[in-house]
Amino acid sequence: MKRLFIIFFFFALIGAGMSHAQEIITTEGSPLEITAEPNIQVKWKGEMLLCSDSLSWAAGQTVGDHAETFMVTRENGWQTINVWNSNNVAPYRREIGLSPDGKKMELTFQVHQDALMEEYLSPLITYKILVPASTLENSTWDALTGRSQNARWSSGRFDASTPDGNITTGTRWITFNTPKGPITFDFNPHGVSTYYVATINTMVAQWTVAKKGEMLELSFSTAATHYGGDFTSKFTLFEGDKSDYASHHAATYYHYFSELQKEKLYSFNDKTGKDFTNIGVEEYDPAKGYGWQRAEGLSIAGRDQSGALYASCSSTSPNTFITEGLRPGLYLITIKTSALKRKEGPFDLSLNGEDIYHAVEVDKGKVAYMTFVRWIEEGRAEVGFKGDWAASVIGFQLFMHREEDFQFRRGNWLKKDGFCPGILFANYYDTPPVYGKALTFASLAGEIEEASQIPSLPELGTALPDQQADELAWRFNSPLGTMGPDNWGTFNEFNTPAKIEKRLDQIKAGGVNAVILNGLLSRHTYAAHLPRVEKNIGKTVEIAHRKGMKIIDHQDLTIIWNADMGFRFLAANPGYLQYNHTNGLPTWGLCPVNPDFKYGYFFPYISDHIQNTQIDGLMLDETVFHYANFCSCPHCRESFHQISGLVLPDDETSPLLHDKSSKLWKTWIEGRKHAMAQWRIDLSDLTHTINPYFSNLEYYSEGGFLANAASYGQGGDLPLSARSKDFLGTEIMSRDVWDDYRYNFTSRNMYNSLRETYGSPIFGLVYPAGVFNYALIGWAMNNMFGQVTWSMVDFEGKEKMNPYTGWKEDMNKVTSAPYTDIAVIFSRSTRDWSEKNTGNYPKEIMGTGQLLASKHIPHTFILDDAIPEQDISRFRVLLAPGMDCVSEEQERVLTQFIRDGGTLFLTGEAGTLTPFGEGRDKRAFGDILTGSKLAEAGKTDWVEVKYGKGKVVYAAGKSLINEFCPSIRETGMVYRFDPDPKITALNEKILRHTIGTIMLEPISIPSKVLVTAYKDKAKERNSVMVHLLNATGVKVKHGDNLPLPDPEWEPIREEMSFEITMPSLKKAYYASPDTEGHKKVDFRKTGKNRYKVTLPAGTVDKYGIVYLLQK
Secondary structure, three states, rough: OOOOOOOOOEOOOOOOOEEEOOEEEOOOOEEEEEEOOOOOOOEEOOOOEEEEEEOOOOOOOOHHOOOOOOEEEEOOEEEEEEEOOOOOOOEEEEEEEEOOOOOOEEEEEEEEEOOOOOOOOOEEEEEEEEHHHHHHHEEEEEEEEEEOOOOOOEEEEOOOOOOEEEEEEEEEEEEEEEEEEEEEEOOOOOOOHHOOOOOOEEEEEEEEEEOOOOEEEEEEEEEEOOOOOEEEEEEEEOOOOOHHHHHOOOOOOOOOOOOOOEEEEEOOOOOOOOOOOOOOOOOOOOOOOEEEEOOOOOEEEEEOOOOOOHEEEEOOEEEEEEEEEEOOEEEEEEEEEEEEOOOEEEEEEEEEEEEEEEEEEEOOOEEEEEEEEEOOOOOOOEEEEEEEEEEOOEEEEEEEEEOOOOOOOOOOOOOOOOOOOOOOOOOOOOOOOOOOEEEEEEEEEOOOOOOOOOOOOOOOOOOOOOOOHHOOHHHHHOOOEEOOOOHHEOOOOOOOHHHHHHHHHHHHHOOOEHHHHHHOOOHHHHHHHHHHHHHHHHHHHHHHHOOOOOOEEEEEOOOOOOOOOOOHHHOOOOHHEEEEEEOOOOOEEEEOOOHHHHHHHHHHHHHHHHHHHOOOOOEOOOOOOOOOOEEEOHHHHHHHHHHHHHOOOOOOOOOOOOOOOOOHHHHHHHEEEEEEHHHHHHHHHHHHOOOOOOEEEEEEEEEEHHHHHHHOOOOHHHHOOOOOOOOOEOOOOOOOOOOOOHHHHHHHHHHHHHHHHHHHEEEEEEEOOHHHHHHHHHHHHHHOOOEEEEEEEEOOOOOHHHHHOOOHHHHHHHHEEEEOOOEEOOOHHHHHHOHOOHHHHHHHHHHHHHHHOOOOOOOEEEEOOOHHHOHHHHHEEEEEEOOOOHHEEEHHHHHHHHHHOOOEEEEEOOOOOOOOOEEOOOOOOOOOHHHHHHHHOOOOOEEEEEOOOOOEEEEOHHHHHHHOOOOOHOOOOOOOOOOOHHHOOOOOHHHHHHHHOOOOOEEEEOOOOEEEEEEEEEOOOOEEEEEEEEEOOOOOOOOOOOOOOOOOOOOOOOOOOEEEEEEOOOOOEEOOOOOOEEEEOOOEEEEEEEEEEEEOOOOOOOEEEEEEEEE
């Protein structure tokens, strides 16, 4: 029997023949009437607007009928109706509230699904609200749909002829412009800065609006999973139209690396960037909306140089700057004071009568940065100055609109002491927020000219553990598993020792002994949860260690978003933020270089976390700057000066900023990379003082390695990270690993350049997209390059992967290395600084690898970093297509390589530039590739020049671009590969001539069977392993829209054979996780140290290894 607790507030409605009270919630003049009963009934202007709601896991009843508790209360002027059922198989709560002025209704719904459930009531957990279509007929609609970084407005009509089906999906806001006026559903009241809003454990903000018969359905859904979690959403309902969006939200766009826009920004110079308004000494003018309380006694200094910092308004008399037209909400306020001609101060600063700073002094030649956080409610800000004061910049940035506040002055629920189904968005918002302030100083740069040269930066060290230590062998051989629901776990899914034990046993059954914890990644934005999270991780580690398993924690560093209490962290710590070059204002991102953040917050936090939990590794994401416009904070500027001796302009109008041809700007970009690499080194050193065998992981998307977006834009470069991060990986971004096999295969090979250089194991993150064959081909590609697989997404039949991930006869990845004498050089310098070749270099280098792979020619990749630092004599052939940027030291080492008998392949403008893209005085290898040889190459397909015992092969053209197949992620999921067969034939001819005899020569292998060769260097094994992956079932062709349906493996009906060079061959067999046991492989000697190996037809099903034993 239901337990009902009912408190009614009755509102008398006087009408003809009516004198009794009705159970209706409303206020005088409100267009909204809410029936005070368990089932939802909301009228708008007398017509039913919301007539019913349901939860798919509530046994076929309405939410209200299924509830065990019903409560009507008043909370801080809001009238609320709550219903909940704490004993449902999926406990839930729905709250409806009417604002004190009656103009807005708020609905919040949360449901919780337990982890490790044996069965589900339905595949989807869906919450749905019904709206009578008749109420909204004959209207137009405007909707904002999509993700926060690409949301778009669309519009349409809604009337009786509208067919059944979806009207909008991913809906954040929809306004129906009806004959009675506009009515708006705001499904994203927190604003776009919530970012992730469409999955479990987030604040869902993308609803589906659909017509079905006589009803309009408003709904959101998630798939039930064995992880479970909290499913939460909130929407507000009010009269208003599309033009009212800015009256409810601070921003229309957010990406976690986006810039926080100015609301108002003032300066005192007429030569500034376009974001500034020059206010001079003008008295306040209501028409302009800004000005000084009085002009008397004000004076302007500077203006002899462009830039906002190079003018200031000052006085020794108290004065107030006034600005109006500010939207209500929470602001970052930035005041900068430049001491141009003399020392400034001491002075005090206030905002709207509240004292903020006291006795500020700024030495001559310095600028003070004052950034603080305060609410501005009435649209007006009065900035008061008192003392010997000066101001150069006054800026306001709205980062949270008053209507978006669900964490500062209230929480998620209006009624705070009600039942909370989930661990997130519960009743923990009562802790008073902190509104912080920061004061830092920087030296004024003055007028800066172009640098005369690019200086050498200090040598970066390394901070790697013993890569061959037994304690770290798990990194090479164990696949990486996932404890919980991708990035959005709450550490409440497995909240008892029994659940932790059961989940770890499930993971271990697949041969996985290393587990990544993906949850609450931006840990600093979930402050209320940290003690609970740490306790849960500690218990997980304890149980995992008993099972011989390793636990890796996964966190983010620099991101601040409106997730749970994220903006509380921003408000409390404005001094930690990154500042931009364009207008010098901060953004919603943390600066890693800032020592207050690094040593005052993060390093102490992570040190305690590691010690308290005993985790075995840490994967720290987003250790980056928020694109090339950051960071120009005083700490970054001083750090740059210390390592380079140069000074970056602080004049936002300087043409040197963002000039990729400027030596100064190039040095700045290299300095950022250096700073982030040093930051990672410092972190690794810290972790190794706690545990010398602690593993530091890092991964990028593919574009973060192949293209220069990360290195140029973010200061992040995976090869530099490899100096301190001992376990490196990348996301396989296509999601359709099957159809994208040509790109992915060479991409996986390219990442082995990191292991070739630093000895670190490599992992690839596979997204199976719910398809077993995607998971298998992704795992196999990783495995045949000696890499481990991190699979983060579950799919039906996932247990079929266990024979693969737990394969006992797999290659030992610790002791095995590529069996090849051919290497492709990946030039980071060319990627970053060959301006003419930036677009084509990735295509040429990948096209080279893709052609070699299609011809079954085993090869590996090395970094240009390795040329002067390592012994490259282990290779016979080095292919360096498109390597425009070559240092003098690289030239010297490569010349010696050629002289000693090696072959170097070059194309195009190779060797014409320095490592920073500056023209070389003399082209590299000019003594070999003389002017006459270069001229000859322009008239023929290639030239060959003997030098010492070796040779250079040079092709003037970039024909290998013809062989490049881009990732389908870059082509809108359309397969784009249509090479010219004549050019392909030429490229094969050039490479065959360059390479000569191949250690493994295919005789009869289908083109879509992928091949790699490895040698186990351990003396007790001393074997060569030839990996074979059957991709003959891939049927994709140029122009296909992907993914193609129903990927299937096809049998190989003919025998396969190859020749291989080995000192000896005593035994051969084929082993595969497809089937148990070994299959016969024939071999015979064909010459000195040369053998022909034959696999009978039908030997290879999907994937396996030919083991060639020398004893």
